[in-house]
Amino acid sequence: MGPFFENVRPDSIPVERLVRPGEILARLAQYGIAIFHGLDSAPSLVALARTLGTALPHPDSDAHAVTVITEREAVAGRAFADGFSRAALAPHTDRADMLVPPGLLVNLCVVQAETGGESVFADGGAIYRLLAARAPEALQALSQPNAVAYGRSHVYAGPIFEPSGSGRRLRIRVWPPEQGRFSQAAEAALGELKLAIDAQALTIGLAAGQGYVVDNHRWLHGRRAYLGNRVMLRIGVEPHQGALLTGIPSVLQRGVQG
Numbered sequence: 001m002g003p004f005f006e007n008v009r010p011d012s013i014p015v016e017r018l019v020r021p022g023e024i025l026a027r028l029a030q031y032g033i034a035i036f037h038g039l040d041s042a043p044s045l046v047a048l049a050r051t052l053g054t055a056l057p058h059p060d061s062d063a064h065a066v067t068v069i070t071e072r073e074a075v076a077g078r079a080f081a082d083g084f085s086r087a088a089l090a091p092h093t094d095r096a097d098m099l100v101p102p103g104l105l106v107n108l109c110v111v112q113a114e115t116g117g118e119s120v121f122a123d124g125g126a127i128y129r130l131l132a133a134r135a136p137e138a139l140q141a142l143s144q145p146n147a148v149a150y151g152r153s154h155v156y157a158g159p160i161f162e163p164s165g166s167g168r169r170l171r172i173r174v175w176p177p178e179q180g181r182f183s184q185a186a187e188a189a190l191g192e193l194k195l196a197i198d199a200q201a202l203t204i205g206l207a208a209g210q211g212y213v214v215d216n217h218r219w220l221h222g223r224r225a226y227l228g229n230r231v232m233l234r235i236g237v238e239p240h241q242g243a244l245l246t247g248i249p250s251v252l253q254r255g256v257q258g
């Protein structure tokens, strides 16, 4: 089977039929992303998350680790307040400041935007290969141990493409540039990184009841700006031990599809 999005125009990606947790895991293992529909509430999303792994609390989440992503006036002006606004979010990694960011994100649309609000994705494997082909010096700078430091309470300092596990996989870590402190060479490479991300960006318009599970160590995710009272629910998940390897597989670093 080829890559999930191969030969599919971004605007015509179908939201698949209802997929069961086993199928979601199989899709994650192969593609790093799975689109689903048929869930309608936070409890149903929590149940799905628990079949995939341990739901991880987030500073903005409730007691069940669910974060309600919608416009919230109270947090305007705070770092990352854009998440709780109607603004676009550039493709990024969730919690890139943590030693190990959540392996999976399970996101559900419960209220669709009136206009806009489409989900945007970019495959870290494709970004890596594009950089290797077009801008190898930029890739090298972004892969150095001193490339970036993110965060204040948690601080991750290391490469933007970070070797993980046995070292055969890579974890991508992308936050908005203003949230990072970069080496001079990595800072100079950010323009190429953005070009590569934009070249790989794919969009999916999700309706209420549709959602996605994404490998947060491999795929960047974001959204387009919107109008209306859009509501998304998000849970970060640590996959069950041995259930799934996250990150960019080595075959995708070499441009060979496996």
Ligand SMILES: O=C(O)CCC(=O)C(=O)O
Binding pocket: 069, 083, 089, 094, 119, 221, 222, 223, 232
């Ligand atoms: O609103 C969305 O669709 C995604 C939100 C998001 O990417 C985030 O909060 O990190």
